[in-house]
Amino acid sequence: MIDSTIYNCNVLTLPKIHNRAGNITALNNSVDLPFDINRVYYIYDIPGGEMRGGHAHKELQQLIIAVSGSFDITLDDGHNRKTVSLNRSYYGLHIVSGIWRDLSNFSSGAICLVIASHRYDASDYIRDYQEFLKHKGR
Numbered sequence: 001m002i003d004s005t006i007y008n009c010n011v012l013t014l015p016k017i018h019n020r021a022g023n024i025t026a027l028n029n030s031v032d033l034p035f036d037i038n039r040v041y042y043i044y045d046i047p048g049g050e051m052r053g054g055h056a057h058k059e060l061q062q063l064i065i066a067v068s069g070s071f072d073i074t075l076d077d078g079h080n081r082k083t084v085s086l087n088r089s090y091y092g093l094h095i096v097s098g099i100w101r102d103l104s105n106f107s108s109g110a111i112c113l114v115i116a117s118h119r120y121d122a123s124d125y126i127r128d129y130q131e132f133l134k135h136k137g138r
């Protein structure tokens, strides 16, 4: 079990296969990720000035990639905060469980790809910040 703090949420450099016609990044289960993949989704057509997130997950781990454009992710473990800017297709932010996140500053045309450790489960979300602090024992 990984500690549930922002210091355990790191930007991973993903494998990149380059040739003159462009790049490929392939993510292999159990090889390139710190968890097994159970779901992939992506967020796109994000209107200017909008924010996403505003919640934490009890169990879910994720790898978040700006496959196009850029955006910022602010992570909060109930004690400390940090903001990570993603702007390259070969960087992925690993978010461990139990971290509040806010996504903002989406560039025009940004696409946010999320690789997730579990299938969708509404009961895994904590959408109230005070409840999140209680969950963290703060």
Ligand code: T46
Residues within 6 Å of the ligand: 039, 041, 043, 052, 053, 054, 057, 062, 064, 101, 103, 112, 114, 120
């Ligand atoms: C996160 C950020 C980056 C589903 O039905 N299935 C799904 O797999 C997902 C992800 C969402 N939904 C439904 C649930 C809500 O009615 O889509 C609606 C919006 O979902 P949510 O509020 O989770 O959207 P975001 O963009 O705020 O958050 C999502 C992830 O849930 C979250 O874990 O980190 O993307």
